[in-house]
Amino acid sequence: MIRVENLTKKYAGGEAVRGISFSVEKGEVVGFLGPNGAGKSTTMRILTGFLPATDGQIEVAGAKLPEESLLVRQRIGYMPENVPLYPEMRVEEFLEYRGRLKRVARKDITERVGLVLDQCGLSDVRKKIIATLSKGFRQRVGLADALIHNPPLLILDEPTAGLDPHQIRSFRELIKDLGRDRTILLSTHILSEVEMVCGRAIIINRGKIEASDTLANLAKRVQSGALQIEVKADPVGAREKLAKLSEVGGVVELNRVGEWVSFEVTALPGKDIRGEVDGLIKRENWPLRDFRREKARLEDVFVELTQE
Amino acid sequence: MTRAFWTLWKREAGAILLSPIAWVLLTCMALINGFSFSQCVAYLGQGVRELTVMQIYFYIFHFWFLLIILVPILTMRLFSEEYKTGTIEMLLTAPVRDGDVILSKFAGALSFYLLLWIPSLLGLAVFQIVTHNAVPVAWIPLGLSYLMVTLVGMLYLSIGLFTSVLSKNQAVSAMLSFTIIALLFFTGFLSYLVRDPGWREVLTYIFTLEQMRSFSAGQFDSRPVVFYLSGTVFFLCLTQRVMANRTLKG
Known part of the structure; x- marks a missing residue:
């Protein structure tokens, strides 16, 4: 589902990612771990086609980056860190807008919106203006947005950051559920989250991959x-x-x-x-x-x- | 036009109309327009016969002052806000082309810009009613005047869109576009000062005020049309270049 070889990202001030290689197979739920500033978000932004890589071969959901960026974006559901949303829109209206942007067929939009509202526990706030929602609900709207076009691959950048313990618990359950029929790559620095949700972890530090293995094998190390x-x-x-x-x-x-x-x-x-x-x-x-x-x-x- | 374009345009236009800036701008425009229009009528009342009320209106300082101030306020948030709040990431990771994003923002701003000039037409309507249509409306000069308003607006909006993609800070974007637009507008006046005929011709070519004078008198000239359209395309392409090279930290 994801194949990355020798990915490098240079900024004017230095290197954020230094020649990393990894792959994620279909159906896996993989945790992308690392301390703050390790290069997690940069890597994810490159995988979603938002940032260009300086060097390396990238294939996401069967399409190459950056040549087939539109195709990649069509096939992934991405939830950025801090979940930026348009505050003036209503939840339902926002999801309809995103569905149209993500090329959900006209006749299916209402049905898809209803489905993801349900799936993410947003049915009660569907008419609310996003600016008035709590952080937990906003995260859910972000996830609903990532799911609206039913993508086979989800890329979630710190999906539970800033939530209270109750919200984190229910959010994890949601992700676990989604992982049953999808491939998920999620970044976090909360380790228990990876232990609960993921089958495998990739540990990245200062732009390099330190380990990539199943949790059991990692523990043996x-x-x-x-x-x-x-x-x-x-x-x-x-x-x-x-x-x-x-x-x-x-x-x-x-x-x-x-x-x-x-x-x-x-x-x-x-x-x-x-x-x-x-x-x-x-x-x-x-x-x-x-x-x-x-x-x-x-x-x-x-x-x-x-x-x- | 693609489906993505219409979807984005609808959201752009909606976002403008739902922002307080839109209503403040509409109100202020109506106020200043009304004030300026009543001055035009007063000027006519002094016995001017060779000009119509709309010719005076489009030549008067208030009109240009408004146009130069208005555009930066309208365009400053287009990209800056998306960069600042991070929504740009969400927008550009959806399967939409950069071109669709740029054109929809441009079209959204242009739609609102055109809406802002409606009060000036209302002024004319009231004038015609009050004067019992003493001088019938000259439709061609009127149409050409608004064509000019649209063309100038397109160029200025594209400049504003370009400066908006340069900075996360709305004030910086606004100041930059104001500077470029003001320089472009006032450079035309140099044609009164230079002696070299070659330079004078070049400066006349970009002299918006003179172009407006001839358009509002009903004289069509294709050169300004080419100038404003090509300028608009130039700045939209520049915007696209900057977007393609985005290097956001994080």
């Missing part, structure tokens, strides 16, 4: 989760024995409650230490009341990949 155990044993001795295990990278004592002591045991990269630790506990006959593995969070991956 950082220390593959720490093990937390709580046993009744001599703290010093237990710690030494744990540290001697062949696949253990480090042991930290977390807490003592009476005779109980808890440790965080980390594995060497790529190793699974659950079996080894379990074996030790059984051999030593330590009473055990907690044994769990912390999953590596995307946040850890992100911080590790994008730190200075």
Whole structure:
């Protein structure tokens, strides 16, 4: 659906995007991650034909950029950051206008507008003037606009920025729903959002791609989760024995409650230490009341990949 | 014309009519027009016989003053506002050609511009009624005068559209177009001063006031028509060039 090779964007002041390559296949929901100023919005603006690239090959929804820009724009639904809208128009009127611009057949316009109003939960405010809408509703109007011509590919630039927690939750559900029959590329710096909605993440930092993989594989890249155990044993001795295990990278004592002591045991990269630790506990006959593995969070991956 | 053009034109015209500027402009135009028209009538009352009321009206300072001030106010928001609020991004990521966007904005502004001159026609209508049609309306000179108003308006609006695409700041756009339009208008007056006949002819060619004088007297001349139309096309193309090279930060 999207194929980008060697994309570079230079500004007078420097380079915003430095020769990145990635692709998004049909049906995927991909998160485009990066700290502020990493080049996310610039890349998205180039993909939508709004900005010209300085160099590189780009193919979006089966058409080449910049040669077939009109075709690309016909096939994508784009929701820009901050969702700029015409404040003086009414919601319904605005969507009709956008539908006509996006070449929705005359006879289908009313039906399409009704459908996206419904889909985005806007039916109650269809007659309201956009200027009077809350931020959450405005985001929804932006999404409805992106959907009005039923495009196979959605490009959403920080779709949940500035929403309150309730709105974020319902917006995510909406995006999840849309991802069932569409390809979606969405940028964000809220990591939990990617974990909830996306199957794959592309992490970009200072104009370069740092990683592009499924969330599970990304999690493996950082220390593959720490093990937390709580046993009744001599703290010093237990710690030494744990540290001697062949696949253990480090042991930290977390807490003592009476005779109980808890440790965080980390594995060497790529190793699974659950079996080894379990074996030790059984051999030593330590009473055990907690044994769990912390999953590596995307946040850890992100911080590790994008730190200075 | 494409469907996109009409859709965009409708929204442009709608946006102008829904902005407070439109109604302030309409009111002020009607006021100044009425004032200027009554002065023309007063001038006729002093025993002038060789000019019609409309000839005086189109030659009088108020009219040109209005025209030069009016256009920058009308055009300053066309692109600047879209750049400032970011709606340009939404507009240009829809499958529309740059040409359609430019032409629709131009046509939207031109439609409102023409609407602004209607009060002057009402003035003439009242004048004819009050004088019991003592001097019948000379339709050809009247038509030519309004043709000239339209042509001059087209050139000035295209200049305003061009300066509007240059800046996100409406005041900057307005000041730039005001400067270009005023320079263009006042350069014509140099034809009174230069001695070199070649230069004088060039300056007469762009001397709007003289062209208006001959048009409102019923004398058609194709040279100004070519001048204003080609000037309009030139500035619309310039606008297109700037848009194609947009380098927005972000």
